[in-house]
Amino acid sequence: MNAELGQADTGTDPVLEAKDLVKHFPIQRGIVVKRTVGHVQAVDGVDLKLHPGRTLGVVGESGCGKSTLAKLLVGLETPTSGSIKLEGREIGNLSARRMRPFRRDVQLVFQDPYTSLNPRLTVGDIVGEPFEIHPEAVPKRGRAGEVKELLDMVGLSPDHINRYPHQFSGGQRQRIGIARALALRPKVLVCDEPVSALDVSIQGQVINLLQRLQDELGLAYVFIAHDLSVVRHIADEVAVMYLGKVVERGTGPEIYDHPRHPYTQALLSAVPVPDPDLRGHREEIVLQGDVPSPIDPPSGCRFRTRCWKATDRCAEEVPSLAVGDRGTHPTACFYAEERDVTHAVK
Amino acid sequence: MSETVRVIGDTLPGADFNAPLLEVDDLRVEFRVRGQRIPAVRGASFTLEQGRTLAVVGESGSGKSVTSQAIMGILDTPPATITGGAVRLHGVDLLEQSEETRREVRGNHIAIVFQDALSALNPLWSVGFQIGELFRVHRGTSRKDAKLKAVELLDQVGIPDAKNRVGDYPHQFSGGMRQRVMIAMALALDPEVLIADEPTTALDVTVQAQIMRLLKRIQAERNMGLILITHDLGVVADVADEVAVMYAGEVVERAGIRDAFKRPAHPYTKALLRAIPRVDTVGQELEVIRGLPPNPAKLPGGCPFHPRCFAAEDKCATEVPPWIEPAEFHGSRCHFAEEVYTDER
Amino acid sequence: MSELTAPVPTTERQASLWSDAFRTMRRRPDVIIATLVLLLVFAMAAFPRLFTDKDPTQCLGREARLRPDTWFTGDHPLGTDAFGCDFAATLVHGTRPTIALALSVIVASVVIGLVLGIYAGYYGGWLDSVISRALDVFVVIPMLMGAILILSLFRGRVSTESLVETIAAPAIALTLFGWMEFCRYTRAATLETKNLDYVIAAKCLGASDRRIMFKHILPNAIVPVTAVVPTTIGGIIVTESALAVLGIGVQPPATSWGVLLSDGTEWAGGGYVYLFAWPLGLLILTVFAFATFGDALRDALDPKLR
Numbered sequence: 001m002n003a004e005l006g007q008a009d010t011g012t013d014p015v016l017e018a019k020d021l022v023k024h025f026p027i028q029r030g031i032v033v034k035r036t037v038g039h040v041q042a043v044d045g046v047d048l049k050l051h052p053g054r055t056l057g058v059v060g061e062s063g064c065g066k067s068t069l070a071k072l073l074v075g076l077e078t079p080t081s082g083s084i085k086l087e088g089r090e091i092g093n094l095s096a097r098r099m100r101p102f103r104r105d106v107q108l109v110f111q112d113p114y115t116s117l118n119p120r121l122t123v124g125d126i127v128g129e130p131f132e133i134h135p136e137a138v139p140k141r142g143r144a145g146e147v148k149e150l151l152d153m154v155g156l157s158p159d160h161i162n163r164y165p166h167q168f169s170g171g172q173r174q175r176i177g178i179a180r181a182l183a184l185r186p187k188v189l190v191c192d193e194p195v196s197a198l199d200v201s202i203q204g205q206v207i208n209l210l211q212r213l214q215d216e217l218g219l220a221y222v223f224i225a226h227d228l229s230v231v232r233h234i235a236d237e238v239a240v241m242y243l244g245k246v247v248e249r250g251t252g253p254e255i256y257d258h259p260r261h262p263y264t265q266a267l268l269s270a271v272p273v274p275d276p277d278l279r280g281h282r283e284e285i286v287l288q289g290d291v292p293s294p295i296d297p298p299s300g301c302r303f304r305t306r307c308w309k310a311t312d313r314c315a316e317e318v319p320s321l322a323v324g325d326r327g328t329h330p331t332a333c334f335y336a337e338e339r340d341v342t343h344a345v346k
Numbered sequence: 347m348s349e350t351v352r353v354i355g356d357t358l359p360g361a362d363f364n365a366p367l368l369e370v371d372d373l374r375v376e377f378r379v380r381g382q383r384i385p386a387v388r389g390a391s392f393t394l395e396q397g398r399t400l401a402v403v404g405e406s407g408s409g410k411s412v413t414s415q416a417i418m419g420i421l422d423t424p425p426a427t428i429t430g431g432a433v434r435l436h437g438v439d440l441l442e443q444s445e446e447t448r449r450e451v452r453g454n455h456i457a458i459v460f461q462d463a464l465s466a467l468n469p470l471w472s473v474g475f476q477i478g479e480l481f482r483v484h485r486g487t488s489r490k491d492a493k494l495k496a497v498e499l500l501d502q503v504g505i506p507d508a509k510n511r512v513g514d515y516p517h518q519f520s521g522g523m524r525q526r527v528m529i530a531m532a533l534a535l536d537p538e539v540l541i542a543d544e545p546t547t548a549l550d551v552t553v554q555a556q557i558m559r560l561l562k563r564i565q566a567e568r569n570m571g572l573i574l575i576t577h578d579l580g581v582v583a584d585v586a587d588e589v590a591v592m593y594a595g596e597v598v599e600r601a602g603i604r605d606a607f608k609r610p611a612h613p614y615t616k617a618l619l620r621a622i623p624r625v626d627t628v629g630q631e632l633e634v635i636r637g638l639p640p641n642p643a644k645l646p647g648g649c650p651f652h653p654r655c656f657a658a659e660d661k662c663a664t665e666v667p668p669w670i671e672p673a674e675f676h677g678s679r680c681h682f683a684e685e686v687y688t689d690e691r
Numbered sequence: 692m693s694e695l696t697a698p699v700p701t702t703e704r705q706a707s708l709w710s711d712a713f714r715t716m717r718r719r720p721d722v723i724i725a726t727l728v729l730l731l732v733f734a735m736a737a738f739p740r741l742f743t744d745k746d747p748t749q750c751l752g753r754e755a756r757l758r759p760d761t762w763f764t765g766d767h768p769l770g771t772d773a774f775g776c777d778f779a780a781t782l783v784h785g786t787r788p789t790i791a792l793a794l795s796v797i798v799a800s801v802v803i804g805l806v807l808g809i810y811a812g813y814y815g816g817w818l819d820s821v822i823s824r825a826l827d828v829f830v831v832i833p834m835l836m837g838a839i840l841i842l843s844l845f846r847g848r849v850s851t852e853s854l855v856e857t858i859a860a861p862a863i864a865l866t867l868f869g870w871m872e873f874c875r876y877t878r879a880a881t882l883e884t885k886n887l888d889y890v891i892a893a894k895c896l897g898a899s900d901r902r903i904m905f906k907h908i909l910p911n912a913i914v915p916v917t918a919v920v921p922t923t924i925g926g927i928i929v930t931e932s933a934l935a936v937l938g939i940g941v942q943p944p945a946t947s948w949g950v951l952l953s954d955g956t957e958w959a960g961g962g963y964v965y966l967f968a969w970p971l972g973l974l975i976l977t978v979f980a981f982a983t984f985g986d987a988l989r990d991a992l993d994p995k996l997r
Contacts, residue, residue: 061550061551061552061553062521062550074895075895076891076894076895099897100897103895103896103897104897107895107896108891108892108895110888110891110892111888112888115887115888115889116888116889116892117889118889118907120910120911129893129896129898130896133893133896133897133898133899133902134896134897169638169639171638172638177892180892180896181892181895184896199405199406199577199639200405200577200579200618200621200622201405201617201618201621201634201635201639201654202638203621204621204623204632204633204634204635205634205636207623207632208631208632208634211631212631226550226551228551229622229623229624230623232623232625232628233623233624233627233628233632234623252628256625266552267551267552269555270551270552270554270555271551271580272554272555272558272578272580272581272583272584273580273583273584274579274580274582274583274607274619274622275583275607276583276584276586276603276604276607276608277604277608278583279583279584284555284559286552286555286556286559287552287555287556289506290520290522290523290553291550
């Protein structure tokens with residue numbers, strides 16, 4: 001059964017693997033004596049496998065836990081339970097100090113190119129900072145050259161080493177952020193909405209850069225985005241998240257052409273298509289209401305409160321990813337059924 | 347209808363109802379910062395008819411939001427100054443009207459919905475009070491009736507249980523619901539023109555779909571003219587009747603929706619459409635527009651798009667391109683509009 | 692090939708916050724005057740010999756209370772004080788303890804405030820609670836009253852020739868009640884900065900907490916702190932004088948402006964107004980200069996006011 005992502009290419013071992021990853025943030029009340037009044041169930045049982053040179057897309061709306069997932073993968077948050085393995089070694093529960101050598105291998109690319117660079121440092125200092133933190137990576141004499149090489153690699157002129165971030169446009173800043181993330185030659189880049197703050201004409205430049213770097217350096221990407229068409233373009237596999245859980249996952253064509261989970265279908269149909277001829281000719285599923293609070297998510301299937309297929313069973317049982325598979329791809333729905341909303345993205 | 351005419355006649359003397367609903371003619375706006383004059387809008391022209399949707403498309407810094415603020419008369423002056431052009435509502439140039447008349451026009455005739463509903467609503471008053479205030483101030487409605495009207499409006503924009511939520515404060519609403527409240531406020535005085543400035547950019551896709559559907563429904567019900575300001579070509583294709591594409595402060599192309607997407611006559615529009623990831627681009631390099639949007643303080647000579655243009659020739663760097671119409675209702679500010687239109691370039 | 696190095700926008704709109712602030716301030720005449728006053732005062736503290744060739748400790752009883760009959764000329768340009776010491780020399784040499792005290796208090800307060808503020812803001816939790824409560828306690832006690840309480844414990848000590856021993860006790864007392872403002876500003880700036888993406892990026896790279904605090908967060912706290920430094924220095928000088936007048940600040944025979952003011956009050960009524968007026972005038976001028984400078988600095992560093 002094709003229960004886990006990346007099962008398709010068993011030739012290589014996964015570079016990053018997460019099993020039953022859970023992150024609950026306690027909500028505390030009280031000033032002196034803190035008591036926990038509830039938990040934000042940001043990520044609740046996520047499995048993923050990432051192979052070298054591959055891209056895993058994670059899509060979902062705000063509050064679905066994709067940003068928390070990113071923080072867990074890069075080690076900014078410690079999981080409440082579950083495991084994260086980097087090349088087979090468990091890193092999920094390491095202390096900050098013991099985590100340090102592994103930091104190098106998984107790096108993060110941020111959404112907002114304006115807050116992700118320290119405005120008081122030059123580009124050279126920003127891209128060179130990784131070498132100061134890990135002095136063993138590059139000898140001191142070689143650092144300036146290395147920084148220039150990194151700038152060149154991301155398509156910026158090495159002469160810009162002494163400039164400050166505010167002298168660059170959003171797209172260029174994003175390149176600087178990517179250069180910093182690449183400095184320690186990581187194996188995995190976690191990209192958290194890396195192009196959503198950029199103009200359309202600049203988005204393409206950054207996406208092309210990421211793809212070129214992947215080919216050249218054999219990087220593996222976790223590409224988190226809410227823009228489904230961007231994810232489709234870049235990802236080999238896609239996981240759709242809703243309220244902390246993966247509701248469906250599969251290859252690009254499986255998710256986009258043959259979506260089986262009602263939420264995936266609604267999400268795909270909601271994306272407007274830049275083709276006026278399709279207006280009124282494609283199926284539109286407009287969901288009612290908002291995403292429920294992750295503090296007190298619905299019982300059973302978390303999507304049931306907005307789902308048109310929900311029955312009593314959905315409120316009582318939690319559907320696993322295997323439940324709606326039936327020989328196709330993992331779908332966490334008792335009533336998984338292919339529905340053609342895909343000419344929406346064709 | 348006769349009642350509407352009377353109201354408009356009251357607040358907008360000289361209104362000619364044979365003239366187009368809203369006509370923006372060669373609008374120019376400058377920012378004066380530290381003795382420097384920076385052009386933000388350098389000649390925006392378009393026309394909006396009743397019941398139609400015009401999408402103004404452009405990237406950040408293209409001047410699309412400044413244009414909408416100039417139409418509304420809510421530009422921050424100084425630093426912004428309108429240096430030329432006209433904004434005609436029913437043939438009356440709003441730019442020549444007194445501030446008092448313009449205040450009347452705002453809300454009564456033209457209303458705006460902003461991207462960031464949270465900062466556009468006052469956190470200290472309940473949403474019902476804020477909507478009701480419009481009726482009390484502009485229409486002299488009693489407090490009790492104003493509240494009833496507010497409930498009615500909230501109900502119309504699809505806020506469930508409007509009766510009980512009318513006393514809630516903005517922060518008690520979710521992002522999508524807040525945007526609905528904003529729309530309710532904009533609709534309160536029954537405007538003829540609604541400007542939606544990136545109304546769904548801050549929202550999730552499924553919520554965006556809800557809001558766009560709501561806007562479309564309300565527009566049809568009230569036969570309003572809708573100006574949709576956005577950078578999202580998908581949304582444009584979904585709702586607009588006409589498109590005006592802005593680049594570096596000017597409208598570079600204007601066309602009906604089908605023509606704009608299928609046979610663009612400006613290289614910028616063409617390149618923008620190609621830059622969107624599509625099914626057939628999976629695994630390939632995306633076609634991109636090279637370079638960066640220009641700095642408005644130092645625009646390139648000739649056609650401002652020429653350094654990034656795939657079709658540029660020598661004269662593009664020196665000669666300002668004329669407005670060419672390769673087809674009816676389809677214009678483009680490009681020397682080679684005809685060739686681009688017929689796909690020879 | 693669609694990748695390229697796009698041309699950098701050539702706008703040099705904002706060189707940097709500091710040089711921008713400097714440029715703004717340079718254009719204000721009040722700032723220029725204040726700066727000149729402060730330079731004069733600092734020069735007096737650093738090189739008293741430039742301003743007087745007299746030794747303030749060489750006093751002749753028979754020359755006591757000579758009024759300055761001709762201004763700025765003669766043996767005693769500002770006359771002599773009650774003990775027959777040259778008053779100009781006394782005044783000039785009294786500047787050093789005053790300024791040294793003010794500077795050491797400000798340096799110590801800023802350092803303590805920055806460190807406590809950054810630790811409280813960065814780590815939060817119980818450390819923040821402890822520091823914030825301590826801050827609350829110290830804030831409700833006015834600086835002057837707190838200093839009076841502390842210095843009362845030291846009463847009766849004899850000050851020596853050494854500058855350090857002269858100012859140590861008042862410096863400690865004033866520092867103890869002077870760090871809170873800096874701590875508060877730093878804590879607020881730290882809370883604001885610590886969740887910014889570039890700090891998170893440094894964490895991702897494995898940067899130590901200390902590196903993050905001092906390389907990424909501290910520079911952001913420096914701005915609001917710097918803006919209040921000059922004004923605070925003015926306040927410290929005034930408080931020092933008040934302590935001296937109360938007889939518990941710098942102890943005679945060491946001199947400071949406060950000590951001179953205190954002595955002057957005794958003779959001002961008897962017609963020797965200059966013994967009171969000169970230190971007071973100098974004090975007011977200096978404090979005013981610091982306040983003007985501080986005000987302008989705060990405006991210049993606040994981007995919202997530009």
